[in-house]
Amino acid sequence: MAMKMSSPLTIVFLVFILQQILFFSAMADEKFIKSICKSTPSYDLCLKTVLADPKSKDADLTGLALIVVDAVKVKGINTINYIKGLENSRPDLKTVLDYCTDVYNTSMTVDVPLAVTALSQGNPKFGEDGIADVTVESQACESTFGQYGQASPMTNVNQDMEDLANVARAMIRMLL
Ligand SMILES: *[C@@H]1O[C@H](CO)[C@@H](O)[C@H](O)[C@H]1NC(C)=O
Numbered sequence: 001m002a003m004k005m006s007s008p009l010t011i012v013f014l015v016f017i018l019q020q021i022l023f024f025s026a027m028a029d030e031k032f033i034k035s036i037c038k039s040t041p042s043y044d045l046c047l048k049t050v051l052a053d054p055k056s057k058d059a060d061l062t063g064l065a066l067i068v069v070d071a072v073k074v075k076g077i078n079t080i081n082y083i084k085g086l087e088n089s090r091p092d093l094k095t096v097l098d099y100c101t102d103v104y105n106t107s108m109t110v111d112v113p114l115a116v117t118a119l120s121q122g123n124p125k126f127g128e129d130g131i132a133d134v135t136v137e138s139q140a141c142e143s144t145f146g147q148y149g150q151a152s153p154m155t156n157v158n159q160d161m162e163d164l165a166n167v168a169r170a171m172i173r174m175l176l
Helices: 008-038 043-051 054-058 061-089 091-120 124-147 155-175
Strands: none
Touching (some): 043 061, 043 155, 054 061, 061 155, 091 124
């Protein structure tokens, strides 16, 4: 009996079964991710962002929300660097750009950490507040150019941030 169990055919069969299990669980993950992303305002952005992180493979909804919040953080840091570059090429916009640096800095140092802590501690309501503030901050940056009578060179950047934050927010709302 013991001999039979370890015959090459049995091993091939077991490997086959294992492959099937792995294959179907990977499909289940992707099905789950797709169904979550369908309930956010930007399906493509959601899917692209989530699948770019290998942790999405076995993440639950909280884990997926944390992945998007992390992407918000990366985008915020990139935006602050982008503003630094603009300050060199557009000294005429310095007042507004300094303000935008401040609001993005608040997003990255206050709002995002609040969302991460809240989500990690199973407190999605505060997580939503944090990520909602990120949207408010990027809108504040955008509208301040107009208040100074200047055309915004950051419209796309601010909109991208808002779109990503709205994906995170939609996921967090599903946890409430
Ligand atoms: C935000 O501002 C503080 C104080 O000026 C600075 O130490 C910090 O590095 C800034 N954070 C980011 C993400 O730029």
